[in-house]
Amino acid sequence: MTPLQRATRRLAAGHRLNTTHLIGWVTEKHEPKSTLARSAVLAATGWILWQTIGRTPGILWAVVLGWIVAAWRTTKPAPAEKTAPAPADTDQQSIARWIIQRIGDRPGIHLAELYPAMRDLDGMAEHDDTALRSALNELNITVTRSMRVGDVEGRSGIRLKDLTPLLSPARKTTPSPDGDAGQESGERPESAGEQRGEEAKAA
Incomplete structure (x- = not known):
């Protein structure tokens, strides 16, 4: 697998994870009122962002770049666990x-x-x-x-x-x-x- 293929797969996995986290936040409390309220907040944020992009198209690149960075960081490999060296024989x-x-x-x-x-x-x-x-x-x-x-x-x-x-x-x-x-x-x-x-x- 080439480095480009690995990066593409990592970004795709990060996109799926971020989407899952966003949906999980909306339905976190498993209550209809909470889910409806959070859905409304998410919809309002999306509408405002869409209107802003319509007036200033350059912001779209910042939004896309921010999402890519977030997807990349979400799938950042966990640091390897450091194992304690075996004690030397007496x-x-x-x-x-x-x-x-x-x-x-x-x-x-x-x-x-x-x-x-x-x-x-x-x-x-x-x-x-x-x-x-x-x-x-x-x-x-x-x-x-x-x-x-x-x-x-x-x-x-x-x-x-x-x-x-x-x-x-x-x-x-x-x-x-x-x-x-x-x-x-x-x-x-x-x-x-x-x-x-x-x-x-x-x-």
């Missing part, structure tokens, strides 16, 4: 999303598998197990004392179901006073020796 949400990608379709991931992958992240190549575990604790990432992933069980790891709630923007976590953040009751926190030996188990 550090906790970023690492949770990254770990979820490592987990894939499994129920979770053992720390023995996660730690080597974490060392590939920027600035973490020299971190030992203790430093990596401390980083998880600071971000309140729940570490389960003993869990099964595939055929391997009895090792510490992170469960998928503990990570997915963290991706909610309204989610707020606070450090647990005992053990790891979010540690479920009944789960025993790892000792420092268990943390250091985690990768040795996987060997």
